[in-house]
Every structure is written in C-alpha cells, then in structure tokens.
Amino acid sequence: MNAGLEIAARVESFVREHVIPFERDARLGAHGPADDLVAELRGMARSAGLLTPHLPASGGHLPLAAMAPVFRAAGLSPLGPVALNVMAPDEGNMHLLDRVATPAQRAHFLVPLVEGRVRSAFFMTEPAEDGGAGSDPSMLRTVARRDGDGWVIDGRKAFITGAVGATVGIVMARTGGEGATTATMFLVDLPDPSVCIERVLDTIDSSMPGGHSIVAIEGLKVGADAVLGEVDRGFQYAQIRLAPARLTHCMRWLGACDRAHEIASAYAVRRHAFGKPLIDHEGVGFMLAENMIDLKQAELMIDWCAGVLDGGAAGTVESSMAKVAVSEALFRIADRCVQVMGGTGVSGDTIVEQVFREVRAFRIYDGPTEVHKWSLAKKIKRRHAS
Incomplete structure (x- = not known):
C-alpha cells in the first residue's frame, strides 16, 4: 500500500498541475478527447514517469489495494485516466491480456497498450x-x-x-x-x-x-x-476482466467526485445569500456533510473489495456489492454538488456538470444497479435453499 500512496501523491500533483489546465482544450468533443490530445497528455505523463503507473517498469502489477489511491488521484480530472493510460477499456483489456495472452500476443497487443501508443x-x-x-x-x-x-x-x-x-x-x-x-x-x-x-x-x-x-x-x-x-472459455475469461474492471471504475469516479465536492464546498463557503455564506445554511451544509460520509463509505467499500480480489478470490459477489454501493453513492454526491451550486452547477463553468453526467452513466456501465441486485438476490436464494 505504501508504494500505491507514494505513486498516488505524484499522480495527484501531476493531474492538478498539468492535466486540469487541458479541461478547456478545443480538442475535447462530445465523443471524448481527440487522439492528438490523448497523445500529448500521455507524452507528458511519460516524461513524468507516470504513464501506466499500475504496471511499474520494474515489473509486476500493483495489487488492487495499491491501485485504489492511484486511480482515485487520476480521476480528479476526467482527462486524468486518459493521460495516465489507466482509462477504460484499455486498463481492463491490459489486465485480461496480462493474465491470458500468449507470449506472442503479449508482444503484439499488450506491449503497445502498456506503452500508451495505441488504444x-x-x-x-x-x-x-x-x-x-x-x-x-x-x-x-x-x-x-x-x-x-x-x-x-x-x-x-x-x-x-x-x-x-x-x-x-x-x-x-x-x-x-x-x-x-x-x-x-x-x-x-x-x-x-x-x-x-x-x-x-x-x-x-x-x-x-x-x-x-x-x-x-x-x-x-x-x-x-x-x-x-x-x-x-470466453465467458470464464470475461470474469477475469469484469470484477477488477468494476472496481477500477469505482476508483476513478471516486476521484472525480472528490473534485466535484471540492468545487462545491469552495462555492458554498464563498457564495453568500440571505446574509451569510451558503454553507452556514443547514440545507446546504448538511448536503456537503452527507457528501463526506458517502465519500468515505465509497472509499472503504473499494478497499474491502480490493482486499478480497487481491487475496485470490473471484470476488463476483463482492464486486457486485461494491459496484452498486459506490456508483449509487457517487451519484448522490454529484447530484448534491450540482444542487449546492445552483445555476452554476448545471453550467459548463466548472467540471461539476460533467462529473454529474459521467457518474450517471456509471450506474449503468459494467452492469446496471438492478442487474447486480438481481444477481445478489439469486445468490441469497441459493444459500437459503442449501
């Protein structure tokens, strides 16, 4: 975990200082950042020694528990995971190829992905x-x-x-x-x-x-x-990919909601209405307090599930539980941030509006909440029957 925290500190500094300024870049479109912008950002991360940080040059693969703070720091900007080469679907595909591919397949397909030269x-x-x-x-x-x-x-x-x-x-x-x-x-x-x-x-x-x-x-x-x-054996291999991928999604979007909460909190402290700062109105202050609670609970859920997967278990049940709990909590956080900021929250003046959109989609991606709950209910029924 110490290695993960050290890398995460470097990633956070890199994202805040070098990546966030690109959030207004004209090469950002409705279908994501253009490839020349991706290449520029990854060139910067490569120079900083932070490209694909979960696959260190020394070899091996960071355990998920160590990846959690790194991916969370990357998620502080929607461009962070792209710049650092930890974005879906590449990150999940790298994990699958690392586990299953032949030496020839690794050389042809995996190496260029790890090096951030292809998508x-x-x-x-x-x-x-x-x-x-x-x-x-x-x-x-x-x-x-x-x-x-x-x-x-x-x-x-x-x-x-x-x-x-x-x-x-x-x-x-x-x-x-x-x-x-x-x-x-x-x-x-x-x-x-x-x-x-x-x-x-x-x-x-x-x-x-x-x-x-x-x-x-x-x-x-x-x-x-x-x-x-x-x-x-495709369905079996899909499980190798899906459980960790659900969790890395949670990590990245937790970082995005950290950022949204920072922006909304600063707005609530700075903005005055009815004779005092917004944060001193309970209706606003309590929403931000609830955000703190949800952020911590999401962090703990991710860490718990990472520990299960790092221990060698398939983690199917645990990753479903984490995906539901974290995606729903993060949506509540993003929604409160928009509400706290009022008209500014639904504008493109800050990244909060995009975080809200991204997290709303997360409740569907990698399995809708209802599908995961249905799967968990089936397991409860089987356990009861046995």
Missing part, C-alpha cells in the same frame, strides 16, 4: 434490437465459425467504447455450433475492412476517447493464433 476496444455488448447480449451475456448472437485453421466472425456490437481509433480489438463470439452457449475471445488488429463502425452514439458521458459505437462485423477472418486463451 483498444472490447467487443461484447450487442444491439437490443437484434436481441443480442447486454447484461445477459448468454444472449450472445455474434458467431465465429471454423474456416480451415482459422475462423470467420459475423455479428453486430453496440456501445463499444473506443472503437473509433482503436488498433487492438477483443471480440467475443459464440462458438461450438448452433444453439451452443459457449463463447471464445479473439484478438483482432484494427482497423479492418470487415469491422465497420455504423455510427457513434450520442451519450451523456464524454470522457472516453472514441466514444461508444455501433459496429458491424461481417466476414472477419482471423487465424488460429487470434484465439485469446482457449476456445469456448
């Missing part, structure tokens, strides 16, 4: 109108068929973060024949003419490079060496 996309979710997989991965409709020594993949994907501009793709497809419930992950070099971006969706969040796309995959041919791990 990646994870192709799993599918369009609702196609009846495809969303929160229920068993509904997967994208199919991979054997073709000699390789495979041909066909299907459509939805809400694929970072597909625009990605050069590394991980595609989840059903394998095993008609009616099969098994899936396989495939590594793909992008762009590829068989992978067509139909459109980039307009969503309420805007921090992730490339935005979120609808993608058509038609006759994508890959070799046997494109299989990530083993054939038919």
Whole structure:
C-alpha cells in the first residue's frame, strides 16, 4: 500500500498541475478527447514517469489495494485516466491480456497498450434490437465459425467504447455450433475492412476517447493464433476482466467526485445569500456533510473489495456489492454538488456538470444497479435453499 500512496501523491500533483489546465482544450468533443490530445497528455505523463503507473517498469502489477489511491488521484480530472493510460477499456483489456495472452500476443497487443501508443476496444455488448447480449451475456448472437485453421466472425456490437481509433480489438463470439452457449475471445488488429463502425452514439458521458459505437462485423477472418486463451472459455475469461474492471471504475469516479465536492464546498463557503455564506445554511451544509460520509463509505467499500480480489478470490459477489454501493453513492454526491451550486452547477463553468453526467452513466456501465441486485438476490436464494 505504501508504494500505491507514494505513486498516488505524484499522480495527484501531476493531474492538478498539468492535466486540469487541458479541461478547456478545443480538442475535447462530445465523443471524448481527440487522439492528438490523448497523445500529448500521455507524452507528458511519460516524461513524468507516470504513464501506466499500475504496471511499474520494474515489473509486476500493483495489487488492487495499491491501485485504489492511484486511480482515485487520476480521476480528479476526467482527462486524468486518459493521460495516465489507466482509462477504460484499455486498463481492463491490459489486465485480461496480462493474465491470458500468449507470449506472442503479449508482444503484439499488450506491449503497445502498456506503452500508451495505441488504444483498444472490447467487443461484447450487442444491439437490443437484434436481441443480442447486454447484461445477459448468454444472449450472445455474434458467431465465429471454423474456416480451415482459422475462423470467420459475423455479428453486430453496440456501445463499444473506443472503437473509433482503436488498433487492438477483443471480440467475443459464440462458438461450438448452433444453439451452443459457449463463447471464445479473439484478438483482432484494427482497423479492418470487415469491422465497420455504423455510427457513434450520442451519450451523456464524454470522457472516453472514441466514444461508444455501433459496429458491424461481417466476414472477419482471423487465424488460429487470434484465439485469446482457449476456445469456448470466453465467458470464464470475461470474469477475469469484469470484477477488477468494476472496481477500477469505482476508483476513478471516486476521484472525480472528490473534485466535484471540492468545487462545491469552495462555492458554498464563498457564495453568500440571505446574509451569510451558503454553507452556514443547514440545507446546504448538511448536503456537503452527507457528501463526506458517502465519500468515505465509497472509499472503504473499494478497499474491502480490493482486499478480497487481491487475496485470490473471484470476488463476483463482492464486486457486485461494491459496484452498486459506490456508483449509487457517487451519484448522490454529484447530484448534491450540482444542487449546492445552483445555476452554476448545471453550467459548463466548472467540471461539476460533467462529473454529474459521467457518474450517471456509471450506474449503468459494467452492469446496471438492478442487474447486480438481481444477481445478489439469486445468490441469497441459493444459500437459503442449501
């Protein structure tokens, strides 16, 4: 944990001094920061020795408990995780490749990601109108068929973060024949003419490079060496990725809400109404006090779940609990910050309005709150039956 705290202190200074000034940059758009801005920010982080800080040059991978303060510090700006190369989906994809990829796959796909030279996309979710997989991965409709020594993949994907501009793709497809419930992950070099971006969706969040796309995959041919791990084990590998990824989302957005709370608190102390500072009105002061409580509870929930995962457990239940508790708490915090700041809170004059939008989306990303609660309720029922 000491290593994590030392890195976190350096990250916080870097984000506050060098990244936050870019929050007004003209290269920021509705679908995330432009690639030239990403490259500039990562160049600065590289020079500061802070690029991909959870994968130190000395080797190894920081445990999640040590990553928590680092990613929280990165999240102080929506651009922080992008600059430091700890943003989704790249961070989760790096974790998966580090655990499952072959030496050749690591050299070709993982190393450029760790070095921050490329971006990646994870192709799993599918369009609702196609009846495809969303929160229920068993509904997967994208199919991979054997073709000699390789495979041909066909299907459509939805809400694929970072597909625009990605050069590394991980595609989840059903394998095993008609009616099969098994899936396989495939590594793909992008762009590829068989992978067509139909459109980039307009969503309420805007921090992730490339935005979120609808993608058509038609006759994508890959070799046997494109299989990530083993054939038919895609769903198992997804769990390797998903539980830690839920938690790192919590870490980054906790940092964003730290920042929103700072801004709202400063506003409440500075702004006067009805003869005194806003913070001296209980209606405002109590909201900020509740923020302090929720921030600490979110921190403790993250630390608890990180300890479970670092101990070697799958952490499926614990990561679901943490994702629900933290995402809901952070939304309350962001909402209170907007309310405290009134008209300023819904304007683009501060980052608070963006944090509110980003955290609202977080209640859906990596599994909606209701799906996690439903999953937990099923586990309660099974335990009771046994």
